[in-house]
Amino acid sequence: MYKKEELVVRIVELRGDYFQMGLEQGKELNSLSGFLQIDQLREWTSQANGQKSKEMVEVFSPELFQELRGLAEGLNMELESTIKLFSGYDVVFPEMGCTTLVNDGYYVRNYDFSPEMYDARLVFMRPCNGYTSIGFSQQIIGRLDGMNEKGLVVGLHFVNDEHKDEGFIATTIVRMLLERCANIDEAIAFITTIPHGYCYNYSITDKSGKSLLIEASPQQQVINFTDPLICTNHFKSERLRSKNRTNIQGSVKRMEYVSSLLTRELSPMSIYHHFNKENSPLFFKHYKEYFGTLHTVVYSPKDLSVIIGIGENCTPMIFSLKEFIEGRLTLPEYIKGTINQAPRK
Incomplete structure (x- = not known):
């Protein structure tokens, strides 16, 4: 029997320099008792070297280092502890699923994981000295997927955790790409120099309409x-x-179903509904096994619009990153949706 639950994703608006944005987020988290799974994060980072994490973040993203400094102050936490918990360097992380199609100028994606370890934050960020972006956060500074003001769109896809090495987790890599890369060529140049901690796919597109799959192992x-x-x-x-993992049948099956959709002419809104409806072969309810669909998003790089739905059969909300940049976008406090949890297998 399915268990119906409301899922609320908060919308966070950040403007200013990176230290200020980190400080604001630290204060935000302090005011939200129980929001962040600190104990879980400590478990995932128990083997991480805080000093090495600090050094690597400073080298590959001085901007994120400043944000982590602000986050530490907002949380009243030592800098090294904050970096160890939130930088995404040398972190253990559970399996997750996602399905993406890039076609006809849009990027559509379902993100599948557990609501218990989901930030449930959609972040609009306009830094003083970096690219403006919109994206779903994970571990606060990381991003599961997102789009920046130049039209670069990036999303992550977990592949395997059995070939781990010291390096950054994919959520931090996605954030760094959005922060500093204007197009696919710049994304390639950056992603092939950064140390990868796990096996992940990265699906990427930009305003030119080109699309790119990066298969990344350490x-x-x-x-x-x-x-x-x-x-x-x-x-x-x-x-x-x-x-690859031993059993990839589900992943292959989802890919085959998406391929079958290519025979139809689909607008961004119609493809959204193909991904978001509860009986779609791309929508899953196994939240207790870390494989339940949490959000559906369609990014359109050419006009910088975003279609977003939380949970299943969600009437979507549409946002314009261009209007946000121009200061013309009034953001709601949250987006709500419904998930129906299947019984544990």
């Missing part, structure tokens, strides 16, 4: 330009196929 990254782009949770390249 040892190597495989670049594949593909149009249309369909991405789930396994590696397809011969060079990295051996790093």
Whole structure:
């Protein structure tokens, strides 16, 4: 029997320098008792080297380092402890699922995980000295997916945690890409230099309409330009196929279903409903097994619009990143949706 629950995603608006935005988020978290799973984060980062994490963040993203400084002050926490918990460097993280299609100038995605470990935050960020962006946060500074003012869109897809090495988790890498890259070429240049902690796929597109799949392991990254782009949770390249999990049937099945949609002419709104309806082969309810659909999002790089729904059969909200940049967008406090949790398998 399914258990019906309301899922509330808060909308966070951040403007200013990175230290100020970190400070604001630290104070926000302090005021939200029980929002952040600190005990879980401590478990995931128990083996991390705080000093090494600090050094790596400073090298690869001085902007995020300043945000972490502000976050530490807002949380009344030591800087090294804050960086260890939130930087995403050398972190253990559970499996998750996601399905993405990039086609005809839009990027649509379902994100599948557990509501218990979901930030449930949609962040609009306008830094003084970086690209403005919109994206769903994870571990506060990280992003599950997002789009910046230049039209670069990035999302992550978990593949395997059995080939772990010291490096950044994908949520931090997505955030860094949105922060500093204006297009696919810049994204390739950056993502192939940063140390990767796990095996992940990255689905990327930009305002030009080009789409890119990056299969990334700690040892190597495989670049594949593909149009249309369909991405789930396994590696397809011969060079990295051996790093897949033993059972990838579900991932393959989702990819095949998305391929079948390409025979139809679909607008961004119609493709949203194909992903978001409760009986879609792309919508899952196994939240207790970390595989339940939490949000559906459609990013349109050319006009910087975003269609968002939380949970299943959600009447979507539409936002304009362009209007946010121009100061013409009035943001609500939250987006609500409904999830129906299936019994544990």
